[in-house]
Amino acid sequence: MAERIAVLLVSLALLAGCTGPVAGTAKPASLSDDDRARFREFYERLNKAGDEGASQQQRLLKETQHPDFRQKTCDLRGATIKVEPTWATLRTDADWAPPGEKAHPRGNVYVVAVTITLSRDGAVVGSQIGSLHVVHLDGQVYGFAPCLGG
Template sequence: MGDRGRLRGALLTVCALLLAGCGSAVPGAARPLRVTDVERQLVEGYFTDLNEAGGQGMAEQRELLRDTQHPDFREDECELPSGTLRVQPTMSTLRLDADWTPPGEDEHPRGVVLVVAVTVTLLQDGAELGSQIGSQHVVLLNGKAYGFAPCAG
């Protein structure tokens, strides 16, 4: 290969590197565009724990909701609905939601933000008062799943 061939090869390499760098720069490590098995297990565990605490009573579920409130949003107190919640996620809808910010906030929460479709049922003394279908965000941070307490009104 002559000088011209080496120059062409070097030019192609530089072009490939430049094209690979196109787009917006994002700090941190690259990650797949799909939810990993570990992330899925953490989210499933979050909902399992939430429902088990609800089965033990209102005080236990409220304590769990406080403990699993995202650390950056713990001072945001709210009035929780009276009764317990049963939350059934549709795990096939679980996906990344990197652009989401909590209502009334300007910043994205720290961690990996995921969203899943859920059916939430409000129970009082074991009786169903009502159900609602919606989306719930869960944030994974330092190997733990965090949520945002469901406020009444």
């Protein structure tokens, strides 16, 4: 079971846009207060949906998937995630493309350091620190749904 949990966490990290070091100079993004509020709301909605259950969070992940990558959603198999961003690390990442893709997503791409906690049936399965990418496009914030391998 521990091996399966480790595989799930690694898959979550790799396919959610979590990566190792992010190239470039780390300087905070200059965003309007409204745009910052949109980023905060994105993660608040994601976490609230997870509190309501796996199916609600899955639905929200599909709804907020970047429009160019809607076909790339996947099933979390009954698990939920809680994402806790470290807002001081939010910055642009203009050269990033989703794993396995060559094209940069439309919109302004940002990266933020996060702690992701994976839960199943109300029990914490694991936690990991990494980076997540989000995109600001046409006044909306979009993400990239995590996939659990296997």
